[in-house]
Amino acid sequence: MSAIIEIKDLTKEFKVLERREGLKGSLQDLFSRNYKTVRAVDNVSMTIEQGEIVGYLGPNGAGKSTTIKMMTGVLEPTSGTILTNGIVPYKNRSKNAQEIGVVFGQRTQLWWALPLVESFKILKDIYQINDKDYNDMLDLYRSLVDIDPLLHKTVRQMSLGQRTLSDILAAFLHNPKIVFLDEPTIGLDVAMKANIRKLIHALNKEKNTTVILTTHDMGDVDALCQRTVIIDKGKMLYDNDIEQLKKFFGSYRILKVRPTGELETQAESIKNELEGFSVRIMDDWISILVDEEKAGVMDVLGRLQRSYKIKDMQLEEISTEEVIKKIYEGGVN
């Protein structure tokens, strides 16, 4: 294994116009402008090895897309260095582009009016893929997903799921060293999500392609990533094995209950009853964070049922946001 991406002290600052309020403010803005510097990415360092699948997580606006734009060469870092495949992406955009594949959420990069196979043929020319590699790749695709019905359909006519699938296939077509997937499963149904995860996993295994995956869906991370990097407000919070993270959070679940009576007083009394648990009111539910290593969810529920009349209950896995909050509170490293 060798490092394919090396990021060191990476920082990106944007100048943002501070708009004043109201009509008077807008007029003032015309003549004198106040700029504020925002650090979208703040001193991030990491090394990614060839063949890794890295889950790059963080809430909206955390700086994920900005980091990816710098890795793909679209943005120039304010300071710090990036090397992908040993080259500086911003300075060698075209050379870098030859070795990467990118899928950006719901924005297709394929030709809207063309059947998929024609898009593939154009990409074959753009990336100068020879006939053998091209056909081998199509055979591999055939063995992984049912692409033949897709090939002759225009991108315009595809469902969101089919389009995402096609975009991912197109991103891997020239056998790039790194593929960036920005929220590939957003808006898809469960079956399609599973399909796409399977495909990404298989392509990574088969071609040893490095995959950088940004997502909000812990399910994607669970299914694909050996390693996760978590970023919030531009700062790196966590970079480690997924197992490490799971060991810590795998035991946490959120129990939500809705007892009879007034929500607030009930929550207060539950808080007193369950000492050492984090109890909060969230959207008409009383949510209790349960550490299963200390107490089983069923035990907690049983205890509650003795003293309260529970109308309804829900059990939830911990979410990315919840994980980040926990990291802030201190714990994992």
Add this chain to the structure above:
Amino acid sequence: MKKKDLRFYLRIYFKILAQDLKSKMSYRADFIISTIGMIFTNIAGFVSFWIIFRNFPSINGWSYYEMLFLYGFSLIALTPVQCLFDNNWNLRIAVYSGDFIKYCFRPVNLFFYYQSEVFDIKGLGQLAFGIGTLAYSWHHLGLGFDILMLLKLIVFLISASVVMVALQNAAAATCFWIQNSFYVLDLVTRFKDYAKYPITIFSPVFRFIFTFIMPIAFIAYYPSLVILRPDNIEILSLFSPVIAVVFFWISYKIWMHGALRYNGTGS
């Protein structure tokens, strides 16, 4: 990886073009209606031109057929910008919505890749009209014909086209800096309508503007002088190929500069 030479680009261009035409043909009604629309636009333009000249036999020393020559010349010269660079009109929307970022990830020239996406076939009707008008006026002016004339015509037509392409590139590229760039592009397109008149009919101020600031005089007037008034060529006419190349280069640089500093919207 092989070097990306002109052959590489031509190959990709024709492949995309062929596919684009195929898909356009498949929307038959759309194709027919837009072609008919284009024909009527040209007929209307021609009729209004004709009506003016029923009343004025000549404008500032320019006869009907000479004016017709300019008209035909400008129609032909405007074909490439219409056919090959029509995607400039969509640039503003692509930039605003963030879709432009998809063009940034390919190992090919960004300008080329963006422009290659659209080929507007309607321009070909305009080309046919232009050639017809030019041939008709050519015949009536008794200009004669030989290889040298044809060569001159081709060279100066190309320079004229390149000037228009350059103008449009520069105007479209303003969207990388300002939000309402539609008006800039629209302004340039409206001004190009003045290209078919001899610049001598305008006041000195506009003459200066149309020559040096918004060089629409190079779309028809200066280049066609070489053929129409060979004894009395202005120096700017002879330089129009050079000027065209310079303008194009500048507009390309502006376009690319804007495109490379583009960093998309959030996602």
